């Protein structure tokens with residue numbers, strides 16, 4: 001066990017994975033624990049939260065599994081109360097929950113559009129509302145929001161609601177960073193590029209002739225020649241949450257293999 005987050009308590013919303021293997025939130029929760037943090041693994045699906053917490057416990061770390069829904073303020077408040085009862089403080093808030101809704105304004109229903117706002121942006125609002133007062137009581141903390149390269153680039157799919165809500169997460173992060181800078185809370189966000197996580201096999205594989213075609217097309221479009229893994233996101237989140245990043249706030253960091261730098265494919 002390393003010690004970059006020793007003595008800190010983290011709450012990770014969306015700490016499960018939508019399929020077998022490693023999603024971003026699950027890897028972040030485990031990576032936080034490997035660096036010595038006590039980790040509250042929160043997920044709408046109790047079994048997903050429990051699976052991640054069990055991995056942490058199995059490695060000798062300290063974890064608490066909590067079922068909560070980030071679209072429901074009361075549920076989030078109950079999760080935060082459980083973390084405080086168990087660990088006494090919250091130093092790190094990690095907002096991972098987010099989802100794409102395929103379609104432009106013509107194809108999207110009003111309900112799906114509102115649901116995207118409620119989940120992708122509303123989760124950051126609600127979890128920040130619940131956690132920040134306790135961070136302030138504890139003398140500060142670090143917030144890491146998971147945005148997307150889609151916040152600043154077209155990523156090849158008609159993701160009207162996702163583009164708009166992830167762009168909002170970026171600037172909400174800047175707003176949080178500035179509002180709380182003098183009170184010891186830092187806020188940054190990570191913009192994952194094209195990732196190889198269980199999520200993509202559920203959400204977008206239908207866009208291609210085969211899964212192999214999708215994987216090859218995504219990898220080839222990245223300057224570094226591969227998709228990112230959940231560990232690329234987890235390593236970045238550990239750094240931003242740690243005191244190593246104590247002079248970094250308000251940053252929206254692409255973790256994208258260079259994709260945001262290139263107009264044409266790099267060969």
Ligand SMILES: NC(=O)c1ccc[n+]([C@@H]2O[C@H](COP(=O)([O-])OP(=O)(O)OC[C@H]3O[C@@H](n4cnc5c(N)ncnc54)[C@H](O)[C@@H]3O)[C@@H](O)[C@H]2O)c1
Nearest residue numbers: 014016017018023024025044069070096097098148192195
């Ligand atoms: N995987 C990618 O290719 C990619 C690329 C860019 C950005 N992202 C962002 O990464 C984040 C998710 O990545 P992941 O790999 O962890 O996804 P994932 O789907 O594997 O895991 C997300 C977890 O959140 C939980 N969840 C869903 N709705 C919830 C709710 N209302 N309340 C509480 N928990 C809920 C799910 O049960 C799941 O366990 C999202 O914000 C997404 O926009 C992913």
